[in-house]
Amino acid sequence: MTVNKRKKPASVNPIKIGQSLGAVLALQGCYRAMPLIHGSQGCSAFPKALLTRHFREPIAVQTSALQEMDVIFDANRNLEEALNIVLSKHRPDIIGIVGTELTDVAGVDYVTMLKSYKRERNLRGGLAFSVVLPDFRGSLESGFSATVEAMMDELIQQVGHRGSRTVNTRQITLLPGSFLTPADVMELKEMISAFGFEVIAVPDISTSLSGHLLTGFSPLTRGGVPLDSMLQSLQSGLTIAVGASMERPARRLHNALGTPYKVFSGAMGLKASDELLHFLHQISGEPVPLRYCWQRENLLDSMLDAHFQFAGMSAVAALEPDHLYSVSGWLEELGVEQKALISSFETPVVDGMEREVWVGDLDDAEVLGKGADLWISNSHGISGAARIGAAFMPAGFPVWNELGAYMSVSVGYRGAMEWSNKAGNLLMQREAGHRESSIRHR
Amino acid sequence: MDPVRKVDFDSEACGSQAPKSKPCPRPKPGEAAGGCSFDGAQITLLPIMDAAHLVHGPIACAGNSWESRGTLSSGPSLSQYGFATDLNDSDIIFGGEKKLKESIDYIAGRFAPPAIFVYSTCVTALIGEDMDAVCKEAGDRLGIPVVPVNSPGFVGSKNLGNRLAGDALLQYVIGTGDPEPEIPLGVNLIGEYNIAGEMWDIEKLMNSAGISVTSRITGDARYKEITWAHHAKVNMVVCSRALLGLAREMEAKYGIPFFEGSFYGAKETTYSLRQMAYLMNDREMERRVDRLTEREESRLAQDLRPYRKMLKGKKAVLYTGGVKSWSVISALKELGVQVVGVGTNKSTEDDVRRIADRVGDDTEYIPEGGASRILKTVRERKADIMIAGGRNMYVAMKEQIPFIDINQERHKAYAGYEGLLRLAKELTYSLANPVWRLAASPAPWDKGVPYDR
Numbered sequence: 092m093t094v095n096k097r098k099k100p101a102s103v104n105p106i107k108i109g110q111s112l113g114a115v116l117a118l119q120g121c122y123r124a125m126p127l128i129h130g131s132q133g134c135s136a137f138p139k140a141l142l143t144r145h146f147r148e149p150i151a152v153q154t155s156a157l158q159e160m161d162v163i164f165d166a167n168r169n170l171e172e173a174l175n176i177v178l179s180k181h182r183p184d185i186i187g188i189v190g191t192e193l194t195d196v197a198g199v200d201y202v203t204m205l206k207s208y209k210r211e212r213n214l215r216g217g218l219a220f221s222v223v224l225p226d227f228r229g230s231l232e233s234g235f236s237a238t239v240e241a242m243m244d245e246l247i248q249q250v251g252h253r254g255s256r257t258v259n260t261r262q263i264t265l266l267p268g269s270f271l272t273p274a275d276v277m278e279l280k281e282m283i284s285a286f287g288f289e290v291i292a293v294p295d296i297s298t299s300l301s302g303h304l305l306t307g308f309s310p311l312t313r314g315g316v317p318l319d320s321m322l323q324s325l326q327s328g329l330t331i332a333v334g335a336s337m338e339r340p341a342r343r344l345h346n347a348l349g350t351p352y353k354v355f356s357g358a359m360g361l362k363a364s365d366e367l368l369h370f371l372h373q374i375s376g377e378p379v380p381l382r383y384c385w386q387r388e389n390l391l392d393s394m395l396d397a398h399f400q401f402a403g404m405s406a407v408a409a410l411e412p413d414h415l416y417s418v419s420g421w422l423e424e425l426g427v428e429q430k431a432l433i434s435s436f437e438t439p440v441v442d443g444m445e446r447e448v449w450v451g452d453l454d455d456a457e458v459l460g461k462g463a464d465l466w467i468s469n470s471h472g473i474s475g476a477a478r479i480g481a482a483f484m485p486a487g488f489p490v491w492n493e494l495g496a497y498m499s500v501s502v503g504y505r506g507a508m509e510w511s512n513k514a515g516n517l518l519m520q521r522e523a524g525h526r527e528s529s530i531r532h533r
Numbered sequence: 534m535d536p537v538r539k540v541d542f543d544s545e546a547c548g549s550q551a552p553k554s555k556p557c558p559r560p561k562p563g564e565a566a567g568g569c570s571f572d573g574a575q576i577t578l579l580p581i582m583d584a585a586h587l588v589h590g591p592i593a594c595a596g597n598s599w600e601s602r603g604t605l606s607s608g609p610s611l612s613q614y615g616f617a618t619d620l621n622d623s624d625i626i627f628g629g630e631k632k633l634k635e636s637i638d639y640i641a642g643r644f645a646p647p648a649i650f651v652y653s654t655c656v657t658a659l660i661g662e663d664m665d666a667v668c669k670e671a672g673d674r675l676g677i678p679v680v681p682v683n684s685p686g687f688v689g690s691k692n693l694g695n696r697l698a699g700d701a702l703l704q705y706v707i708g709t710g711d712p713e714p715e716i717p718l719g720v721n722l723i724g725e726y727n728i729a730g731e732m733w734d735i736e737k738l739m740n741s742a743g744i745s746v747t748s749r750i751t752g753d754a755r756y757k758e759i760t761w762a763h764h765a766k767v768n769m770v771v772c773s774r775a776l777l778g779l780a781r782e783m784e785a786k787y788g789i790p791f792f793e794g795s796f797y798g799a800k801e802t803t804y805s806l807r808q809m810a811y812l813m814n815d816r817e818m819e820r821r822v823d824r825l826t827e828r829e830e831s832r833l834a835q836d837l838r839p840y841r842k843m844l845k846g847k848k849a850v851l852y853t854g855g856v857k858s859w860s861v862i863s864a865l866k867e868l869g870v871q872v873v874g875v876g877t878n879k880s881t882e883d884d885v886r887r888i889a890d891r892v893g894d895d896t897e898y899i900p901e902g903g904a905s906r907i908l909k910t911v912r913e914r915k916a917d918i919m920i921a922g923g924r925n926m927y928v929a930m931k932e933q934i935p936f937i938d939i940n941q942e943r944h945k946a947y948a949g950y951e952g953l954l955r956l957a958k959e960l961t962y963s964l965a966n967p968v969w970r971l972a973a974s975p976a977p978w979d980k981g982v983p984y985d986r
Contacts, residue, residue: 101636102592102619109593131655131686132560133569137597140924144601144942149904149927156560159687162659169562176563192591193655193687196625226593227621227656304972308931310905471600474613 094437096450103454104471106409107435108488110224112138113234113269114189115152117242120276120294122317123184125177125310129155129170129201130191145489146273146300146497151312153177157193166199174208183311184318185218187238192225218318220245230435231488232411235269236336239294242321243340247347250325256348260328264350265292266341268334270414270487273301274498275506279333279358282367282503285383286375291324292316300497325350329374333358333502334413335440356440357417358502359510360424361390367503386504393508394425397515401425404518407460407479409433409453409468410487412441418467418486419446421507425514431459464521465514482517560690564903566924569686571654572598573694576941577775578650578682578701580726580751581759583609585646587616589633589664590654594686595619602941605730607753611646620656629657630667637671637679647756648678650701658685678756680705695724695775702750702759703782710760712747719745720809721765721789723780724772725796727752728941731948735796738829738949742822744809750776763787767812769794769805774881796948797857798864799830829950837868840957845869847964850911852876852899852921853939859887861920861939864947866891868957874899874910876921904928918964933972935963 111128115138118126128135135154142150155169170188177183188205205221208214222241224234250256263283267276276297283290299314306313316324325344330352332341341352353370357363364387372379405428408418412434422429433449433456434441441448449455453468457475460466466476469487476483490496499513500506560567568576571594579586579602588595599615606613618636620629637649649671653664665681672679684697712718720739725732732752739746747765748758768780768791780791790812794805803826810819847870851861858880862872874897877885888898897910904925911919911934919929922940929936937959939947947956977984 100618100632100639101587102595102615102617104615105592105596105599105617105619107592107596107619109591109597111593112597127563131569132565132567132690133572133594133598133686136566136568136572137593137601140601140942141597143924143927147927149931153563154560154565156562156565157655157687158559158689159658159685162655162687172561173563176561180563192593192625193659196656196659225591225622226596227591227625230592304931304933308904308908308928310903313931471615474610 094434094442094448094450097455097458102452104457104475105452106411106433106469106471106487107452108141108231109134109138109191109226110229110231110234110237111189111191111226112141113231113236114187114222114224114238115139115142115150116231116269116296117235117238117294118185118187119150119299119312120292120296120315121185121242121312121321122299122315123309124187124312124315125151125153125181125183125185126187126189127153127155127170127173127177128189128191129157129166129199130193131157134191134193141489144491148300148302149308151310162193162197162199166194166197167201167204170201170204171208178212181311183217185242186220187242188219188221189238190221190223190225192227195223195225218242218245218249218321230411232269232334232336232413232438233436236334236339239266239337240340240343242293243343246321246325247343250322256326258328259289259326261287262289262291262324262327264324264327264330264344265290266330266332266337267292267294267296268332268337268413270334270411270417271296271502272497272499273297273299274500275502277301278500278502278506282383283331283371285380286371286377288371288375291320291327293321293324302498329353331355335416336413336438357413357420358506359417360421360507361387361394361504362424363417363420364390364502364504364507383504386508390504390508390511393511397511398426400515400518401427404428404464405430405462406465406467407431407433407456407463407481408466409451409456409472411435412438414487415448416440416444417501419444421510424507425511427465430463431456433459464518482521484514484517564901566903568691568694570684570688570690570694570697571652571686573691573696573775574652574682574684574698574701575694576602576691576726577695577698577724577751579612580604580749581648581650581754581756582606582612583647584756585611585614585616585640585644585649586652587618587636587640587649588652588654589618589629589636589657589662590620590652591625591656592617592619594652594654602726603728603943604726604752604941605728605733607733609755611644614644616640625656625660628660628662630662633662633664633667634671637667638675641671641675641677646677648680648706650680650682652682653685655685655687658683658687678705678709692775695772696778699776699779703779706756706759707783708760708763708787710757712758712761712764716747716761717745718764718766719747719813720767720769721748721750721762722746722752723750723768723770723791724776725749725752726772726941729944729946731796731946731952734946734949734951738802738806738825739809742806742810742825743818744806744813744822750779763789765789767791767809769809771795774884795860795863796952797860798867799833799950799953800867801860801863802826802949802953803830833950833954836954837957840954840961841869843961843965844957847871847918847960848873848914848916849918849920850874850899850907850914850916851939852907852919852925857939858884859891861947862888862891864953864956865920867953868960870918870960872896873914873916874907876907908932908934918960933969935966935969937963
């Protein structure tokens with residue numbers, strides 16, 4: 092409907108996160124990868140600390156460690172040094188060079204530099220690409236999808252264009268959006284493969300950030316989609332993108348290789364899950380597996396159980412655009428009034444939403460969401476939720492006040508049920524708290 | 534123990550205030566770990582809890598970093614707000630000074646803070662924003678201090694940022710106010726950040742000995758109390774690497790004697806309290822300190838007994854920075870834990886000397902970061918536990934090594950006598966946890982023994 096912005100000069104309690112962090116996240120979903128942030132030390136230290144805190148996993152990332160003089164004289168000298176060290180010490184399969192606002196404003200041309208570096212060193216067998224991600228545009232979501240797009244471009248370049256491939260119609264490339272947790276990606280992979288497809292998720296954080304002890308520590312990413320699977324994914328008969336932000340990489344595959352694609356803006360809630368399963372049923376010709384029929388029943392039953400809890404309740408949600416879209420649809424199904432929806436930045440998805448959306452920060456959530464019963468945002472929102480007296484439900488990135496947030500499922504019937512129960516429980520606890528305090532104060 | 538003034542610090546070391554100080558080592562591309570100067574400046578100043586902290590730059594510097602530290606407040610929480618000018622492309626092209634000015638006005642109008650700290654970032658430094666002028670103009674107009682902190686990320690390491698923040702305090706804050714009459718003058722605590730509430734334990738101890746804290750620089754601080762820091766009788770530098778220069782400058786300018794000390798371990802704590810009383814030049818206070826420390830130490834010895842039995846002979850690798858690199862060694866030694874490896878990448882030469890005084894000859898020094906390097910030491914020296922910062926926590930988990938978080942994100946206070954007991958408990962709980970045994974044993978079907986029951 093409309094996208095608004097409150098008039099204030101400063102950002103107060105931002106939900107926006109640097110695009111480069113999105114790039115680092117995307118690369119964590121690739122096996123033996125190393126994101127290399129072209130910027131000053133902090134440009135990699137902050138994302139590393141924040142991602143570590145959210146996923147409770149070691150995070151692979153390196154920096155070109157730019158200093159003042161490097162920026163003035165030759166920032167690429169640092170990048171070359173960093174590349175030399177990373178290549179000789181860790182031998183990654185994939186290197187993603189992530190430009191920051193610092194290199195962007197200083198006008199550093201590392202795209203050409205990387206090209207000649209690759210030529211000179213005769214880099215073969217690996218994948219090295221660069222992506223320009225200044226932090227004064229977009230947020231985590233755009234950084235993530237732009238990185239996947241750049242990665243796809245590089246893959247396509249390595250393999251060659253249309254005609255040079257054999258299409259495997261039983262294979263599907265899944266492009267999961269940045270708002271999906273490792274458990275979500277796992278769930279989506281299972282749903283698609285339940286219809287007899289082979290699925291290659293790019294990137295695949297479900298096998299890298301979901302927690303495993305198998306291989307011990309490595310400075311590179313552990314788990315994730317290996318490079319040869321990524322190359323093999325170019326032969327898929329179909330691309331499924333989840334999250335509108337992933338349409339662009341899907342379109343790249345379509346333009347270069349002719350792979351048809353289908354975008355699901357989200358997969359959360361009854362309707363969205365119905366749509367996804369119906370689609371899979373149709374293209375596979377297979378019946379919907381019994382377990383999903385059961386899960387559908389379970390979801391509807393739990394929604395009935397919870398509707399007493401949700402009746403008359405209102406919510407405020409402050410999330411990344413695609414995530415906000417999904418959560419808004421889910422709230423709709425529960426009959427919860429949506430007091431305010433706040434997005435980190437503007438995208439076609441939020442433009443097209445039927446509700447009023449604000450581009451803003453957590454301070455806006457506090458002002459616009461006054462009186463709301465439920466607050467949905469990342470962990471930065473805890474104090475704001477407390478100030479307006481709303482039950483706080485952590486979602487998005489980063490979440491540090493709850494164990495296992497990265498393993499929580501939101502997609503499919505199972506995810507919708509998990510979320511509904513969680514939100515309902517929070518509201519129930521809040522109600523109990525109110526009752527208790529009213530007794531105490533009599 | 535006869536307290537001695539420490540004057541033999543190394544003024545040449547990186548992090549000192551001396552004009553000819555040698556530059557901090559350049560971070561190595563592709564191998565650098567740890568934060569930038571902007572990060573460092575925030576570490577020092579964010580614990581001024583009632584002030585507003587505004588980051589002038591694109592969103593990532595503020596958006597990726599706010600609420601990342603375990604520094605606690607006993608009251609105001611404005612410093613936990615994330616403020617950013619959030620520059621976009623056109624601000625970069627046409628200049629962000631106007632937005633900065635408006636942001637300062639907005640924050641002053643809506644939150645009425647006692648002061649606003651404004652941080653420059655790489656981009657605003659690069660495009661040549663005249664932050665100092667904007668801050669000065671706004672400060673004059675609004676009638677509150679607006680302090681520019683010129684510590685963009687690319688000038689260097691986190692330590693340099695701590696130092697630049699200290700410079701800002703010297704230049705704009707310290708010496709601009711006078712204490713309220715009822716406030717007794719005593720000691721400034723410099724470089725104590727109230728991680729997990731450590732400052733509160735320390736203050737309780739000091740107060741029991743009749744020593745009062747004049748200014749907290751900057752754990753759980755209020756802006757006002759730092760303005761009168763120059764009236765204190767003694768400065769104690771808790772984290773020496775970064776803010777030693779601040780103490781040195783205050784000695785030169787206001788004649789306040791200082792010493793470097795720590796509160797990690799009973800011995801260090803006792804030494805620090807004694808040193809305070811000694812420099813206050815108050816015999817009665819010294820006697821009180823003696824009585825207090827004696828009582829606390831003997832009570833602690835009693836309380837520690839069961840844990841010491843568990844911890845005796847255990848080996849630890851310690852990877853942390855600054856003051857903790859040596860002072861935690863003392864604490865561990867008191868618990869009977871042997872330090873077999875120690876990180877020195879963030880230590881001054883003086884710190885290293887102190888480390889050397891405290892560890893045996895066969896302790897390995899780990900000069901450069903990198904998780905693999907730490908792990909190597911843990912494996913080679915057969916260490917039982919790793920003690921480091923949150924960044925390395927999950928590295929240890931992956932290798933199934935017991936771990937204690939000693940850095941700024943942690944939730945446990947380890948300072949003072951109480952803190953040492955807490956550390957002993959944490960070490961014991963971590964080492965004795967059943968999870969290590971469970972994680973090390975394979976699934977039953979992988980053991981190759983047939984199921985026959």
